[in-house]
Amino acid sequence: MKKTLLMSSMLAMAVTGSAHAETLKVGVATAQTGALAHYDGPVVEGLRMGVDEINAAGGIGGTLKIELVEKDVRSDAAQTAIATQELVDAGVKVLILPCDADPSLAAISIVGSAQVPAISTCASSPTLPMIGGDYMFANFPGDNVQATVSAQWAYDQGMETAYIVYSPDTQYTSMPLYFADVMETLGGEVVGKDTYTLGQQDFSAISTRIANMDPQPDVVMTSAYEPDFPSFIKALRAAGVTSQVIGSDGIDSPTTFSIGPAADRLVFTTAGHPTENSPMAEFNAKYKETYGEESQTVFNAIGYDLAKVIEAASLAAGPDANSQELRDAIANLENVQGATSLITYKGTNGMPVREVTLIGVMDGERQLIGQPSPNPDIIPAPRMQ
Amino acid sequence: MELFLQQTVNAFALGGTYALLALGLAVVFSIMGLINFAHGELMTIAGYVLMYCGLAGISFVFAVPLALLASTFAAVLMERVAFRPVRNSSGATMLVTSFAVAMILQVIFQNFISVRSQPVLLPEALSGSITIGGLVIGVNKLVAIISTVIMLIFLDRFLSKQKYGIAMRAAAEDFAVARLMGIRANTVIAGAFAISGLLAGVAAILWVSQRASVDPLMGFTPVLKAFIAAILGGLGSLRGAVAGGFLLGFIEIYLAAFLPPALQEFRDPIGLGLVVLVLLMRPNGLLPAASLKAEKV
Structure with missing residues (x-):
């Protein structure tokens, strides 16, 4: 009996321990090699910048650090599905999927059954969230x-x-x-x-x-x-x-x-243009500071936007939110200030309202x-x- | 009629590029029985040299020979490092080796140069066009046609008059006997790779001048086309490779130009269907190599 009690209290500690996670695990299954690397490469650079910035300030809301778990899917649809499954098994709460709609769609059944919200880095096909269902989001003007x-x-x-x-x-x-x-x-x-x-x-x-x-x-x-x-x-x-x-x-x-x-x-x-004093001009200046060269493409800023969307959703849902609550939070985001534009998911099916x-x-x-x-x-x- | 002539010029330009590519594969195949799928990466190397020359402010006139030199040298190096150790293995081993070389090079380009495609600065003259007898001909098309002709003449001279060329032809016919006559295998094979590298370089310059950029995976499409053209012409036959390249170019352009709009979506399958049809009628290709001892059972 004593043993059981000890066990169950340890178990309870373990459970509460994980509920008060100090990090938000974000699974990044993107194409770092292959044909889509043109887009996903720069997006992930921007994403890392955004995450480092948030973490340097103590994390989301000053407490919750973001942990990126990255996998390369080689621009391959089947590999996207495999990587997504591995990330879901590793317990990520939010998924980032490749730029094009087609590989993202390959991961749909996993995303749907695991009920983990997934955002495609820069797919712009409006059919993506329609086919992908409630847990699939885009990050680009349709x-x-x-x-x-x-x-x-x-x-x-x-x-x-x-x-x-x-x-x-x-x-x-x-x-x-x-x-x-x-x-x-x-x-x-x-x-x-x-x-x-x-x-x-x-x-x-x-x-x-x-x-x-x-x-x-x-x-x-x-x-x-x-x-x-x-x-x-x-x-x-x-x-x-x-x-x-x-x-x-x-x-x-x-x-x-x-x-x-x-x-x-x-x-x-x-998706955006660095007019003077705009958030994107500010982002580009930070990019140059971080990487030592000018940002060559808007897809860097698009990656930064992703970090901001995740931060805003996590702030709204609270640090203990599970992945379903995070999904609902993303779906209700309004006017999140990203590097390229204000981003709104509220009232859409997952295809954000953004400036063109x-x-x-x-x-x-x-x-x-x-x-x-x-x-x-x-x-x-x-x-x- | 004018439209037809115009499209024919387009077909010659594209077919010529394919012919150069197919020749590159055929030169090596005729001697070693190896289909070098890393041929496309030789093009990528030439492309990157053009890009770096542009960045360094080196004029295009000097960049072109440098690019040709680089792809030739890379081809010889490729043979020395990757293919010589497996020279006596089965055809399958060499084929898999060539895939491995291609993939390793792609990853090296992605990791050490950039995953993104890099712009290549081209002289503006290349983007222009000239009018000859009412036909508007793009300068890069004209360059493609002229360089194909020059390369074909050069190769023909080299193979029929030069000592090394004759040695290569002998080796292609019967390597064992050629070696008994005192021809060094290493020299002949290295020579074949050098020529294939040079052809890859010329094709790369034509290819890059169309697309104005170079990326790590650039070599895949051209090597695929070259493979189709080489099979179509008759594997191992140099004249066949040229014929196959031109035929493939003509098929592609004429289909794109004259297929009814409703069928345009099926252009590629129809084109490949035609290739299959040709092969059904001539199973060894248009102009099969004399030494191809294909047995029919």
Whole structure:
């Protein structure tokens, strides 16, 4: 009896001990190698910065330190599922999943059954939380919202005919279909569509086709990203197409700004812009201090945003919150100040409300065109692939 | 008609690049029976040299020979370090070794250079286009076609006139007998790798000039295309590799150009279906190597 008592009191101590955890375990299953490392690499840099900053100040609310448990999923869907399972088994309370919707979706059944909230680093497909269910969150302006912003801008500039080039290979690369929807809603015309394969090197056939249209379309829209996008725009310009080109956040990278004259008349949507004294400018200064070089991409700041979202959710749910309570806290977050934007999850299905920034490229320089609010009436419904 | 001609120019440019890539694989295969899947990483190395030259402010004119030198040297080094120890092993061992070399190099690029793709500064002239007889031809397309022609002539001369070239041809025909004639195996094999490295370098410059960036995984797609082209042309046959490369380029461009929009999504499977069709009719490829002793049972 004595023994049982001792045992049970030890057990009780162990249980209360873990309930008053001094750290919040966050599982980071991201693509540090492979095709998505372009995005997840910088995101995790930003995330670590945010976490170090919070921990240096004593932790969330001054008491609860964040512990990152990191695993590389090699941009592979199956490996994402395996890593997620390992992290869930290790007892993490929040999960960070890779940038693209497709590998994140591979982890859905594990996320759902373990009831651990999961945030994709930078997937922007609005179908992600729809397919992923209550425990799946995104951390980026949705594809349909980005396309609404860019289509509205193009239409307001007097561009009425659009040509879209998309790839059915991933959710993200089918963003131009949203663009076409919005263009048509606004009264514009979609004069042509083309598809490409992810990793396609040669766009000369498509470019020649567009160049031979009479008249050429006012705007060519694609959500191709590196390395496809530079090949595309160079081929397009070499074929003699002078139309406005619109892209999306995937090309917010140094390559885009070093393409040269071919990238003039290029506008793309992204998640933020370091205007003077903005939180993002402040973040970029801190980034330079930490890593000794300028932040080269908005995805650093996006990672910092993740740390802020987790901090805000944990503050709202309390230090002893379990993962279900943390999920509810994330779902109710409102106006969290991240590095790129104010972030709101309340009232959404997991696709956050965030600012969309329009960036123009001129002489290899980044120019802020605007940060317009999209008209909610014309945002197309998420499209299931 | 003009559209057709324009697309044909595109097909020549793409086919030429594929031909160079396939040749790189074929040169080594014809002598060693090894399909070097690390060929793509030689391209990546050349790409990184271009990138670093751009950063260091070295003019493109000097960067190009440096890149070619780097990929050639890397190919020879690759043979010395990785392939020589397994030279007498089975084909499967060498194939797996080449995959291992490719992966190790990719991880080295990711860890020591960057996981992100790095921009490569290119001369603006390369992005322009010129009009010849009503056809708008991109300068980099023209460069691709011209350098393919130059490389093919160079290779043809080298293999038919030069001592080392003749030795390589002899080794490709029958390595054992060639060695009995006093041809050194190490020299011939190192020479084959050097040529394949040079071809990889030229292809890399053409490839990078299209995409303006280089990343650790850049070599995967081209080596896959080269493999298809080499099989299509007839493994081990150099003329076959060239024919296969051009045919693959033509298939890809013509399908992208003239397939009805509703079928465009199925462009790749249709293209590969055509490749299979060709192979059904000519199982050893378009121009099979004479020494390919494929037995049909």
